[in-house]
Amino acid sequence: MTQTITNRIAGAAVRAAGRDTTPVFNPASGEEIARVVNSGASEIDDAVDAARNALGEWAAMPALKRARFMFRFKQLLDEHADDLAREISREHGKTHDDALGEVQRGIEVVDFACGIPALLKGSYSRNIAPALDSYSDRQPLGVVAGITPFNFPAMVPMWMYPIAIACGNTFILKPSERDPSAPTFAWELFQQADFPDGVLNVVHGGKQAVDAILDHRGIAAVSFVGSTPVAEYVFARGTAQGKRVQALGGAKNHMIVMPDADMDQASDALMGAAFGSAGERCMAVSVAVPVGGDTADRLVENLVPRIQALKIGPSTDAQAQMGPLITRQHLEKVTGHIEKGVAEGADLKVDGRGVSMQGYEDGFFIGGSLFDHVTTDMSIYREEIFGPVLSVARAGTYDEAVAMINAHEFANGTAIFTRDGDAARDFAERIEVGMVGINVPIPVPAASHSFGGWKRSLFGDYAVYGPEGVNFYTRLKTVSARWPAGIRSGAEFTFPSLE
Numbered sequence: 373m374t375q376t377i378t379n380r381i382a383g384a385a386v387r388a389a390g391r392d393t394t395p396v397f398n399p400a401s402g403e404e405i406a407r408v409v410n411s412g413a414s415e416i417d418d419a420v421d422a423a424r425n426a427l428g429e430w431a432a433m434p435a436l437k438r439a440r441f442m443f444r445f446k447q448l449l450d451e452h453a454d455d456l457a458r459e460i461s462r463e464h465g466k467t468h469d470d471a472l473g474e475v476q477r478g479i480e481v482v483d484f485a486c487g488i489p490a491l492l493k494g495s496y497s498r499n500i501a502p503a504l505d506s507y508s509d510r511q512p513l514g515v516v517a518g519i520t521p522f523n524f525p526a527m528v529p530m531w532m533y534p535i536a537i538a539c540g541n542t543f544i545l546k547p548s549e550r551d552p553s554a555p556t557f558a559w560e561l562f563q564q565a566d567f568p569d570g571v572l573n574v575v576h577g578g579k580q581a582v583d584a585i586l587d588h589r590g591i592a593a594v595s596f597v598g599s600t601p602v603a604e605y606v607f608a609r610g611t612a613q614g615k616r617v618q619a620l621g622g623a624k625n626h627m628i629v630m631p632d633a634d635m636d637q638a639s640d641a642l643m644g645a646a647f648g649s650a651g652e653r654c655m656a657v658s659v660a661v662p663v664g665g666d667t668a669d670r671l672v673e674n675l676v677p678r679i680q681a682l683k684i685g686p687s688t689d690a691q692a693q694m695g696p697l698i699t700r701q702h703l704e705k706v707t708g709h710i711e712k713g714v715a716e717g718a719d720l721k722v723d724g725r726g727v728s729m730q731g732y733e734d735g736f737f738i739g740g741s742l743f744d745h746v747t748t749d750m751s752i753y754r755e756e757i758f759g760p761v762l763s764v765a766r767a768g769t770y771d772e773a774v775a776m777i778n779a780h781e782f783a784n785g786t787a788i789f790t791r792d793g794d795a796a797r798d799f800a801e802r803i804e805v806g807m808v809g810i811n812v813p814i815p816v817p818a819a820s821h822s823f824g825g826w827k828r829s830l831f832g833d834y835a836v837y838g839p840e841g842v843n844f845y846t847r848l849k850t851v852s853a854r855w856p857a858g859i860r861s862g863a864e865f866t867f868p869s870l871e
């Protein structure tokens with residue numbers, strides 16, 4: 373009998389009695405390996421109750437004491453990084469090293485969360501007016517929730533809950549239903565770190581669970597990461613319910629290759645950025661923009677053999693550079709995009725369709741694909757494919773390349789490869805994208821900065837983690853205090869001045 377992955381509420385695994393379930397697959401073999409409970413409003417009610425019960429004590433606890441729990445959690449994550457990576461790969465399909473990289477970037481946010489007391493310390497002004505002292509600090513929001521995508525089942529939740537919890541909130545996580553085991557395993561480690569029950573709760577499911585979170589009056593804020601249509605929906609419905617919402621969406625990340633770039637370095641960078649994790653990264657580069665015909669020809673010439681030599685395999689194959697896609701439906705969707713690209717007249721230089729892996733014939737594998745002469749009116753240019761498909765969109769000049777990127781509706785990440793400092797500086801200034809790499813193909817900001825795109829890649833006013841994450845999960849309070857010795861006698865009816 374396949375295992376059923378159930379909710380974790382108030383410190384315990386909840387029995388899934390009577391709930392329908394969704395299958396979870398091993399994408400390398402195509403087999404159903406588990407089922408995950410499909411929660412609805414009553415499970416969200418239970419999770420909010422648990423989070424509320426834990427809130428008073430947790431929010432009142434000195435920030436330093438809260439941070440000590442976080443230190444223990446970080447230590448357990450370090451010790452179990454390998455196990456967590458295996459949980460990720462089994463259901464997601466990414467290679468073990470890639471999964472370990474994901475865990476590492478998640479741990480960095482936990483590391484940052486350990487230092488949050490310093491960011492909560494506020495500011496104080498003595499005698500800001502005669503005998504008047506004033507101080508400001510940031511206080512937690514209450515019960516907050518996170519809704520996360522399949523592509524980083526451990527890291528993206530860790531962009532959220534360590535920050536929220538270190539700030540004094542209690543948390544409900546609704547992970548992706550496609551790979552629910554890794555965030556559940558991380559919850560086990562969290563509990564082992566001795567956090568009070570109910571500080572972190574995990575509720576599994578899909579749209580029904582998301583809607584119940586958005587509509588629940590007891591939840592003060594929602595962080596979302598996923599596709600743009602759902603991000604937009606979550607933002608609209610959540611804010612209509614009076615919640616603070618940050619909703620990160622999809623991407624179409626371009627990388628400019630300047631004529632002076634080291635072509636081998638640029639080609640290697642593109643290989644990792646376009647095909648790592650089978651292109652299922654919101655920071656994957658899916659469009660290369662070489663400047664000038666000669667640059668484009670040299671780039672394509674370099675990329676073709678590299679893509680043909682890509683080693684595809686299950687996560688258990690230490691030689692594999694790229695695993696399968698997440699589901700059969702997603703494989704069909706990516707294949708459909710390639711068909712459309714051909715029909716629209718793009719030049720398919722490498723065709724990754726129809727890959728069959730011996731022993732894994734039912735897996736959701738596809739090889740790397742390369743399109744040349746892609747134009748901005750084509751659907752493969754406009755839409756997010758979220759698979760191992762790289763488009764080359766040639767630009768005549770650097771200005772044309774910049775204009776192309778600035779005209780795209782998505783604006784998550786971008787990069788430029790060049791030796792020219794002036795071009796790089798101009799690019800960083802003029803490009804209308806949230807995260808920019810200069811000779812860095814995947815510019816995911818460090819945990820002490822914050823992650824977020826512009827335009828239709830982020831709905832809301834706050835990026836995630838780092839200082840913006842702290843601001844998102846807290847609200848400012850300013851206290852003005854005067855004591856009897858400083859109070860002037862008599863009623864004052866003019867607007868209070870600071871004189």
Ligand code: NAD
Binds near residue numbers: 521524622
């Ligand atoms: P998705 O939008 O399908 O799902 C994300 C979450 O929303 C899941 O928890 C899912 O259960 C829920 N959901 C799905 N459909 C819903 C609906 N109709 N109503 C309410 N909730 C719904 O995304 P995905 O396929 O899991 O992840 C891939 C997407 O996430 C890509 O578009 C990728 O670019 C994006 N992503 C963005 C970032 C970023 O930082 N901007 C990071 C990672 C992934």
